[in-house]
Amino acid sequence: MINELLLMNGYGAYVWSAFAFTIFSFVTLYVIIKVQYIKEKNKFITKFGTLNSERAAFAKSHSINKEILSNTSSI
Amino acid sequence: MLKYFEPNKIFSVTSKAPKYVLLLFIIVLSIGLTEALILSPEDYKQSHSVRIMYVHVPAAWISLGIFSSITFLSIIGYIFKIKNFFLISKSLAPSGLVFNIIALVTGSIWGKPTWGTWWAWDARITSMLILVLFYVMYLIAWRIYENNDKVFKITSIITFLGIINVPIIKYSVEWWNTLHQPASINILSKSSIHISMLFPLLIMTAAFALFSLLIFLMKYNTELIKIKNKGLDRL
Numbered sequence: 001m002i003n004e005l006l007l008m009n010g011y012g013a014y015v016w017s018a019f020a021f022t023i024f025s026f027v028t029l030y031v032i033i034k035v036q037y038i039k040e041k042n043k044f045i046t047k048f049g050t051l052n053s054e055r056a057a058f059a060k061s062h063s064i065n066k067e068i069l070s071n072t073s074s075i
Numbered sequence: 076m077l078k079y080f081e082p083n084k085i086f087s088v089t090s091k092a093p094k095y096v097l098l099l100f101i102i103v104l105s106i107g108l109t110e111a112l113i114l115s116p117e118d119y120k121q122s123h124s125v126r127i128m129y130v131h132v133p134a135a136w137i138s139l140g141i142f143s144s145i146t147f148l149s150i151i152g153y154i155f156k157i158k159n160f161f162l163i164s165k166s167l168a169p170s171g172l173v174f175n176i177i178a179l180v181t182g183s184i185w186g187k188p189t190w191g192t193w194w195a196w197d198a199r200i201t202s203m204l205i206l207v208l209f210y211v212m213y214l215i216a217w218r219i220y221e222n223n224d225k226v227f228k229i230t231s232i233i234t235f236l237g238i239i240n241v242p243i244i245k246y247s248v249e250w251w252n253t254l255h256q257p258a259s260i261n262i263l264s265k266s267s268i269h270i271s272m273l274f275p276l277l278i279m280t281a282a283f284a285l286f287s288l289l290i291f292l293m294k295y296n297t298e299l300i301k302i303k304n305k306g307l308d309r310l
Contacts, residue, residue, distance in 0.1 A: 005113065008123035014188050018127040018181040019112070022134070026286060029173045033293045040300040047307045059307060064086045068300055 044068055085159075086299055093292045100285040107282045110275035118272075125272070127185040133280040135178035135203065137287055139241055141171030142206060145213070146234040153231040161227055164234075165217055166294035170287040172210040179203055190254050198247035199255035202240055209237030 006012050048069065051059060059065050111129035118125035145164040152160030182200065183193045194200070213233045220226035248257045259268040266273065 008126070009117070011123040011126075011188055014124055014184050015112075015126045018130055018184045019108070021180050021184070022130045022177050025173050025177050029169060029290060030293075033169065033290055033297070037293055037297040037300075040297050040304065044300050044304050044307070047304060051307070062303075062306075064299060064303055067086055067090050068303060 041068065086296070089292050089296055089299075093289055093296075096285060096289045096292060100282060100289055103278065103285055104282040107275060107278040110278055115275045116269075116271050121189055124185060124188045127181055128272075129275055129279045131178055131181040131185055132276060133283040134174045134181065136280060137283050138171050138175035138178055138206065138210075139244060141167050141174065141287060142210070142234070142237060143241060145171065146238040149227075149231045149234045153227055158227075161230065162298050163291075163295065164230070166291050166298055167287070168210060168214055168217075169294060170290040172207065172214065173290075174283065174287065175203065175207050175210055179207065186254075195254050197254045198251040199244065199253050202244040202247050205240050206237065206244065209233060209240065213237070 006016075008015050048056065048059065048065075060069070107129070111126055115126070115129070117123045145167055148160040148164045148167075151157065152164070179200070182203075186195070187193050213230055216229045216233055217226060220229055247253060248255050260266045260273070260276075268276070
């Protein structure tokens, strides 16, 4: 059963490599996009930390900024 | 109605959605892979190599769908000056490009046992390769002109030119003699694919669509945070 699944009448190498390439592409793209996301978010948090209280309060009045700061562990 | 497309309104949804989409994607992909690799029957002519169809065809469909969406959004965005449509288009492009590459590579792997060659300068394959070039040009244009208003015009022109290639891809197998087989699935007429193969194909298509939605959401959130970072600089 396992052998049949792996070999697939001699087509196993083609079938498995096609599926492996697809999964590899998915994982690679996911990791790249996630790294970009974390980088931008960390940059935002660092910049926000350097604002004085007046500017920080003004920035926090924007709903997106508040969301970004509250969703630090999203995705 | 357009106010619902404002980033402020969208972000509260897009920032929370990815984790649920990721969970759903993993569930649907697991079902799809079980169906595609184990439960679906082998083809009487192509034997088990037909299983490559379950990644090749959905990838091709989604890459074409994404490019069409990008073009539509870019043109509407350019005409009505809706910048958020450009942001949505830009966030869709990476997954479109990756699906296009998957379609080409898995098609090439499928070609070896069925046609006896990894590559042929066939109308369908060549036009799909041209689509990759349009995706690459589109993404490079964003990289070069990111901080410039020109980017909206340039990316709209690229997508407008690229969309001419989409019907060529679709009808290439009918217009020319190609190695590539004609479409087995037709919306308007009877499909030539058996239900036992159609079912896993549709499940895999749903899984791939969920993955592109996941990447879109993550990329869109990243782009919005990038804009907000620039906003903090101006404070």
